[in-house]
Amino acid sequence: MKDVLADLENTMLPWLGRAMKSIDFFVLDYFHACGLELTKTQLIILRILSKNDGQPQQNLAFLAKRDKTSLTRLINTMERKKLVTRVQSKDDKRINHIYITQNGQGLLKAAVPIVKKAVEEIQKGITKEEIEQTISVLKKISKNVNADELTAPLNH
């Protein structure tokens, strides 16, 4: 059978997928090689917390663009690793405020130069203009697919 989706190769989709897959693998590996026991996702959460400590889980889920169930389990993992703590609100017992721990702050700080170096590696040989253009295109993509998220698949 011939490749019924051959045209796809001229679109950004498969290349985005491949690049992301490569980056994910590289970053995880790079962190590990540097002795940084953090996943990319955990780093994202820590970074958000460093700017917005003590958020209710649901807020955090929103900021991290993740499902609240996903966040629940992420926080489980991160609490187990002593990166964050849950603190039940006294005003509203339903709410868990999530705080970054000392240990979490330490790891985040340690991550900074490692992330910096990893990014340099990833963007090696790519010009400033190319980076800016690419970011601009990526923003357009996000806008395209997020804009009418709620109604999107219906109108086509």
Added chain:
Amino acid sequence: MKDVLADLENTMLPWLGRAMKSIDFFVLDYFHACGLELTKTQLIILRILSKNDGQPQQNLAFLAKRDKTSLTRLINTMERKKLVTRVQSKDDKRINHIYITQNGQGLLKAAVPIVKKAVEEIQKGITKEEIEQTISVLKKISKNVNADELTAPLNH
């Protein structure tokens, strides 16, 4: 605490992550809304099989750039959904050849116009030049981070 990773926003990394996340969500949702019961990953596998039917699992894992354990479980799911079948080799009983089923071929064919429309949506308002430039940058990224990875599961 100030954002110790604020610089990151000027790199492609977070924008790539956000765009991919948005795309993944959009595609899954779009497929579902179109009544296409396939995940993105399953479509990738079907596409590879349509070009290379009857591959041993391990080969397929290589072509799909996935771990062989990941492939094992993917094939479990896809076999359950009657998209593919495992056929033990007579020459070497360790090997499972993976074949796309009639049903799988049907879904793949049905997917073609849907994928096409989804991609149009995703790339809406982005010029041909921008797409080409972006693909070129994405290829550079993959090259940068794959260079000595696994001796590069490249082209395709």
Added chain:
DNA sequence: AAAAATTAATTGCATATACAACTAATTTTT
């Protein structure tokens, strides 16, 4: 031919993700 090494695939354990259904707490209605 028997022992050792290699290979293909699977299973155990772990992370990450999301929808649906649920529990418990709070707020809004009546």
Added chain:
DNA sequence: AAAAATTAGTTGTATATGCAATTAATTTTT
């Protein structure tokens, strides 16, 4: 104040992913 609706978070079930260890089959050594 009691009933109804809403809200925050968790649990069940599902997909996807990968490393380490295992099993079973084949090939290579001795």
